[in-house]
Amino acid sequence: MSPRVWRIGVAGLGTVGGGLLQFLSERPDFAPAGGRAVITGVTARSRSRPRSIDISAIPWFDDPVALATSPDIDLFVELVGGSDGPAKAAVEAALKAGKPVVTANKALIAEHGAELAALAETAGVPLLFEAAVMGGTPAVKMLREAMVGDDVVGVAGILNGTCNFILSEMEQRGASFADVLSEAQRMGYAEADPTMDVGGFDAAHKVTILAALAFGCAPNYAAAEIEGIDQVDLLDIRLARDLGYRIRLIASADRTADGVAVRVHPSLVAQGHPLAETRGALNALFIEGTRIGRIFIQGPGAGAGPTAAAVAADIADVMTLPVRPVFQRPAGDLKPFVAVAPTRRVGKAYLRLLVKDQPGVIAAVSETLAECGVSIDSFLQKPVEDAGGVPIVLTTHAIAESVLTDAINRIEKLPAVLERPRLLRIARI
Ligand SMILES: NC(=O)c1ccc[n+]([C@@H]2O[C@H](COP(=O)([O-])OP(=O)(O)OC[C@H]3O[C@@H](n4cnc5c(N)ncnc54)[C@H](OP(=O)(O)O)[C@@H]3O)[C@@H](O)[C@H]2O)c1
Structure with missing residues (x-):
């Protein structure tokens, strides 16, 4: 039996799309599970723009939706980008037409992932996006x-x-x-x-x-x-x-x-x-x-080579694997996303102040922090040339962000403090 040929439509021929065409031209032996991937349609904004490889023999489509729904493709690869517009329209059209979709588009998946997952699972086809996060590194x-x-x-x-x-x-x-x-x-x-x-x-x-x-x-x-x-x-x-x-x-x-x-x-x-x-x-x-x-x-996390390799790995999955739910569990069974209220966030922090060079400033800052219930872990005062004042840095023990915001608001109003204190979180990793 001759190997199955997968006819692939590619929308977007920029960094990632160009990288994919390059990959498939360099790897004519790319045949996971014996199947072969052949590009049978492309689209981009400009037909006349020079491309890294010759695409004159590949059928050109002016409209990504027409490519996505063409009877001449079995798998649609979206590499246009953008959370809405032609990328979303084409991906939706492909899924509704029952075609598997591979995309590198993080904006689209982050903003419309749940509805697209439902479309994919209704059609019983995969929607894969390995390249959307960390490019070639398989997260x-x-x-x-x-x-x-x-x-x-x-x-x-x-x-x-x-x-x-x-x-x-x-x-x-x-x-x-x-x-x-x-x-x-x-x-x-x-x-x-x-x-x-x-x-x-x-x-x-x-x-x-x-x-x-x-x-x-x-x-x-x-x-x-x-x-x-x-x-x-x-x-x-x-x-x-x-x-x-x-x-x-x-x-x-x-x-x-x-x-x-x-x-x-x-x-x-x-x-x-x-x-x-x-x-x-x-x-x-x-x-x-x-x-x-x-x-x-x-x-x-980016670049034509690594990202195209991740897209190719998804194409290989479409060609070889049974269809899995898009987000680890079926779309209709996804848990609701309950966001933690910012007032519940607790963590260590770095606060940097810029103050006038005068006595009593540190005492005033320490008093305010103590009144707010902020416990200091370390303290650094360092003359820095051209800083426009004296920088004071302190790190805190774990503290609720709401308490810290209150302290920052109060410190900002102290007469010797030259600008709103700068807050950076200390990573809890
Ligand atoms: N670049 C990376 O390293 C990287 C890494 C991970 C994920 N991604 C994601 O991959 C996707 C593509 O990124 P990219 O860097 O390859 O972008 P890009 O270089 O800007 O390429 C975009 C491609 O889409 C085409 N295009 C734009 N508007 C179009 C329209 N209305 N109809 C048809 N084609 C249209 C462009 O056509 P023309 O060429 O004719 O202008 C171009 O070929 C994005 O979702 C991006 O977030 C990129």
Whole structure:
């Protein structure tokens, strides 16, 4: 019997789509379970744009929805991007037409995952998105498949390579956020509009997906608490280093008795911790289960080669495996996402103040903290040139965030305090 040919339609021929075409041209032997993958239709915005490989022999579609529903494809691969618009329309159309879908689109899955999962499961076809989180490093399959026998209680990691590149360069070279960002844009590590990355939204999309896979709940991007790295000051990076920490953008999802907390924050991580030592554009993730314990994975989170390899692995799964539920349990059986109220959040914190160089300031700050019930763990006062005042840094013992916010509001009003105190969380990993 000759091997089954899988006819694949690819929407989007940019970094990831171009990488996939390149992969399939370099690997004509790519035939999981004996089946063969052949691209029988492509679409992108511009037909005339030069591509990394010759696509003139592949049928061209002007409309992604027409490609997604074409009788000439068996599997639709969406690599356009965006939570709505043509990507969503085409994925919905493919699933309704009963075609398996592979996508790298984290925004789409984080924001519309539950409804798409329902469509996929009604049609009885897979909806796979390994490349959407950590690019070529297999985090999605790890949670959806390998850890399905455990009860995952939390995940935490570095899920945005652009932010990690910027933070590690700021630390190593003593350069400002703005300077490193422009360099990252010149090198192609950051987009012309960097908001999705530096604002923390990309990491929030990814950790929203991981939370759904880890806890079997519907993805709920709206419930994510998001803070990016655009306000991270070089001064804080230096002071954190003096206290034995590095600043990293930590994306985490925790399951507690109160519900699920999905958060993205610049956080202090102790030097020597694997996340603190994850540098450059690398991604890294801890997964904690009640039976397996802790697992750590680290690897590339973006780029044509790694991401295309993850897309190819999903194509291989469509060709070989029985269909599993999209988010670890059937769409109709996903647990409701109960978000933990911010007032219930407890953790250690770093507070940095900028004060006038005059007597009595430290006493006034300490008194205010004591009145609010904030217990101090360590204290550092350090003259720093050009800081515009004297920086005072303190770290706290674990404290409810609502108490800390109250203390910050009161300290800000002290006459010797020059600006609102800067709060950074100390990662609990
Ligand atoms: N880049 C990465 O390393 C990476 C990693 C993980 C996941 N992802 C995800 O993968 C997806 C694709 O990312 P990418 O970096 O490959 O993006 P990209 O380089 O900007 O490519 C996007 C592609 O979509 C096409 N496109 C845009 N609007 C379209 C429309 N209305 N109709 C049809 N085609 C349209 C573009 O056409 P033209 O080429 O004609 O402009 C282009 O080929 C996104 O969801 C992204 O989040 C990317």
